[in-house]
Amino acid sequence: xxxxxxxxxxxxxxxxxxxxxxxxxxxxxxxxxxxxxxxxxxxxxxxxxxxxxxxxxxxxxxxxxxxxxxxxxxxxxxxxxxxxxxxxxxxxxxxxxxxxxxxxxxxxxxxxxxxxxxxxxxxxxxxxxxxxxxxxxxxxxxxxxxxxxxxxxxxxxxxxxxxxxxxxxxxxxxxxxxxxxxxxxxxxxxxxxxxxxxxxxxxxxxxxxxxxxxxxxxxxxxxxxxxxxxxxxxxxxxxxxxxxxxxxxxxxxxxxxxxxxxxxxxxxxxxxxxxxxxxxxxxxxxxxxxxxxxxxxxxxxxxxxxxxxxxxxxxxxxxxxxxxxxxxxxxxxxxxxxxxxxxxxxxxxxxxxxxxxxxxxxxxxxxxxxxxxxxxxxxxxxxxxxxxxxxxxxxxxxxxxxxxxxxxxxxxxxxxxxxxxxxxxxxxxxxxxxxxxxxxxxxxxxxxxxxxxxxxxxxxxxxxxxxxxxxxxxxxxxxxxxxxxxxxxxxxxxxxxxxxxxxxxxxxxxxxxxxxxxxxxxxxxxxxxxxxxxxxxxxxxxxxxxxxxxxxxxxxxxxxxxxxxxxxxxxxxxxxxxxxxxxxxxxxxxxxxxxxxxxxxxxxxxxxxxxxxxxxxxxxxxxxxxxxxxxxxxxxxxxxxxxxxxxxxxxxxxx
Numbered sequence: 147x148x149x150x151x152x153x154x155x156x157x158x159x160x161x162x163x164x165x166x167x168x169x170x171x172x173x174x175x176x177x178x179x180x181x182x183x184x185x186x187x188x189x190x191x192x193x194x195x196x197x198x199x200x201x202x203x204x205x206x207x208x209x210x211x212x213x214x215x216x217x218x219x220x221x222x223x224x225x226x227x228x229x230x231x232x233x234x235x236x237x238x239x240x241x242x243x244x245x246x247x248x249x250x251x252x253x254x255x256x257x258x259x260x261x262x263x264x265x266x267x268x269x270x271x272x273x274x275x276x277x278x279x280x281x282x283x284x285x286x287x288x289x290x291x292x293x294x295x296x297x298x299x300x301x302x303x304x305x306x307x308x309x310x311x312x313x314x315x316x317x318x319x320x321x322x323x324x325x326x327x328x329x330x331x332x333x334x335x336x337x338x339x340x341x342x343x344x345x346x347x348x349x350x351x352x353x354x355x356x357x358x359x360x361x362x363x364x365x366x367x368x369x370x371x372x373x374x375x376x377x378x379x380x381x382x383x384x385x386x387x388x389x390x391x392x393x394x395x396x397x398x399x400x401x402x403x404x405x406x407x408x409x410x411x412x413x414x415x416x417x418x419x420x421x422x423x424x425x426x427x428x429x430x431x432x433x434x435x436x437x438x439x440x441x442x443x444x445x446x447x448x449x450x451x452x453x454x455x456x457x458x459x460x461x462x463x464x465x466x467x468x469x470x471x472x473x474x475x476x477x478x479x480x481x482x483x484x485x486x487x488x489x490x491x492x493x494x495x496x497x498x499x500x501x502x503x504x505x506x507x508x509x510x511x512x513x514x515x516x517x518x519x520x521x522x523x524x525x526x527x528x529x530x531x532x533x534x535x536x537x538x539x540x541x542x543x544x545x546x547x548x549x550x551x552x553x554x555x556x557x558x559x560x561x562x563x564x565x566x567x568x569x570x571x572x573x574x575x576x577x578x579x580x581x582x583x584x585x586x587x588x589x590x591x592x593x594x595x596x597x598x599x600x601x602x603x604x605x606x607x608x609x610x611x612x613x614x615x616x617x618x619x620x621x622x623x624x625x626x627x628x629x630x631x632x633x634x635x636x637x638x639x640x641x642x643x644x645x646x647x648x649x650x651x652x653x654x655x656x657x658x659x660x661x662x663x664x665x666x667x668x669x670x671x672x673x674x675x676x677x678x679x680x681x682x683x684x685x686x687x688x689x690x691x692x693x694x695x696x697x698x699x700x701x702x703x704x705x706x707x708x709x710x711x712x713x714x715x716x717x718x719x720x721x722x723x724x725x726x727x728x729x730x731x732x733x734x735x736x737x738x739x740x741x742x743x744x745x746x747x748x749x750x751x752x753x754x755x756x757x758x759x760x761x762x763x764x765x766x767x768x769x770x771x772x773x774x775x776x777x778x779x780x781x782x783x784x785x786x787x788x789x790x791x792x793x794x795x796x797x798x799x800x801x
Contacts, residue, residue, distance in 0.1 A: 155306035258287035341366035388670030391771035428788035436485035439478035503559035524592030595619030732763035
């Protein structure tokens with residue numbers, strides 16, 4: 147649904163977005179109006195008190211004003227309910243009603259000021275019930291006015307005036323290439339500056355240096371490219387995600403083709419390899435989780451963690467471990483010790499230093515698996531989020547390993563930082579001097595998993611036998627095949643590729659876009675909370691030809707940004723003459739996908755049964771929607787799933 151155009155500019159709200167907020171305000175106004183009407187009727191002949199004349203006029207005017215607002219809201223909600231997402235025609239009169247509703251805010255503001263003045267007048271000696279009623283009215287008026295201002299700020303689009311510019315009638319539509327390039331550059335620059343200001347505002351609490359400024363510009367450019375090709379409002383994205391989830395559930399419930407079943411039926415050899423890798427993954431996931439330090443330890447042990455850590459906070463740091471960065475009270479290192487079960491002497495290097503493109507990691511000796519483990523921390527700070535969002539593609543060339551490969555810029559910068567530390571500072575040389583027969587293993591979760599994957603590629607020439615275990619890494623990581631091991635649990639939100647999310651929200655099951663958006667949101671919320679059959683989702687497909695339903699671009703065309711013909715020509719020319727800026731990136735290496743097979747809930751806990759299978763990168767080339775997409779990404783859930791599968795395999799062997 148294109149953004150609504152009011153006062154000559156585009157706003158980040160659609161004409162069908164007023165149903166739910168309008169209905170809520172209508173309910174509040176009705177209750178308010180009935181209460182004031184009852185108050186006025188009961189005390190109609192009792193306004194002879196000092197200040198009573200003004201009170202009588204105030205209540206009478208408020209009743210008339212509320213009645214006018216209720217009528218305007220009723221019309222607004224009714225018109226907003228008409229049509230569908232792909233057919234906004236029945237709502238073309240909504241701007242006029244919205245202008246009327248906004249006009250009523252002026253007398254409401256004046257009445258709120260009058261009420262506040264009357265309440266604050268000490269000479270008023272009217273009945274206590276009337277005074278309390280007026281106080282409640284004044285408070286309610288100011289609350290609604292404040293929330294309205296907040297709502298206007300939220301839906302204000304700083305680029306609203308830029309997306310609908312037109313050339314003067316006297317100017318030729320056939321622009322010279324220099325003129326067209328300048329116009330297009332100005333629009334793109336404005337959009338980038340707006341996104342950069344938003345990011346700076348969100349990150350106002352962190353110290354900003356040159357690296358941060360470069361990252362802000364890079365992320366702003368990414369968001370500008372991501373959202374500039376469609377005229378979507380936030381509710382459209384929410385409705386698209388809901389429909390996408392239901393469509394994916396419907397596809398999962400469909401019977402699979404025989405060829406697909408054969409492809410997903412692993413041989414006994416692959417099954418044995420899977421069992422071995424699951425046991426190794428469960429072991430190394432402890433190191434990836436330990437890299438988070440005390441936040442993870444406290445999160446997984448909320449009642450006892452602080453007491454246990456307090457016993458270690460006063461101990462001196464070990465002299466034989468190289469520790470850099472801030473670790474007040476020894477909480478981070480103490481948590482790593484308790485999670486991994488290692489001793490002080492087993493740690494070669496620990497870095498808690500954290501900046502953009504520079505993330506914490508540690509190097510330790512794992513005597514159980516005879517391995518030197520490099521564990522990289524995942525996202526835990528604003529700096530890590532900026533590293534995640536620096537998702538430009540950049541070339542990476544490594545001798546005999548990779549030539550002109552596309553990789554995630556921010557994660558590659560983080561991998562470069564750790565690589566320089568390990569090699570240039572001699573950390574790995576020190577580790578192999580102590581344990582020369584041990585193998586090298588690199589692990590990480592989330593951002594740490596992506597960094598570990600690229601770091602493993604960088605180190606492969608020097609350490610050909612190294613292994614990497616990346617848990618829930620970002621989906622859009624690199625564009626080559628490697629020997630790394632990736633473990634993904636459920637519909638993990640970061641294991642998916644988000645490069646096509648905008649177009650997916652538009653193209654998702656075009657057949658369902660013949661429903662009103664408020665219906666999709668309401669029934670979608672019901673489906674997410676209480677479940678149900680996705681096939682039961684009601685639509686308005688009756689009477690529509692099949693040919694119309696097989697043309698998804700019809701819906702997409704109505705959602706594209708409405709610009710002048712010259713501007714559309716400029717963009718088409720720009721796309722034709724330039725290569726794609728963001729090529730598709732995938733997960734590297736072998737992939738183990740762990741899914742929840744069944745769950746049984748008890749009084750205080752739930753027993754979940756998992757199953758694991760080999761997968762491939764194409765499965766995660768698009769986003770998978772689920773209410774558990776965030777919880778499935780959490781390191782404790784990944785560790786729990788791996789431990790469950792590892793224990794199940796161990797019990798089968800003992801049987």
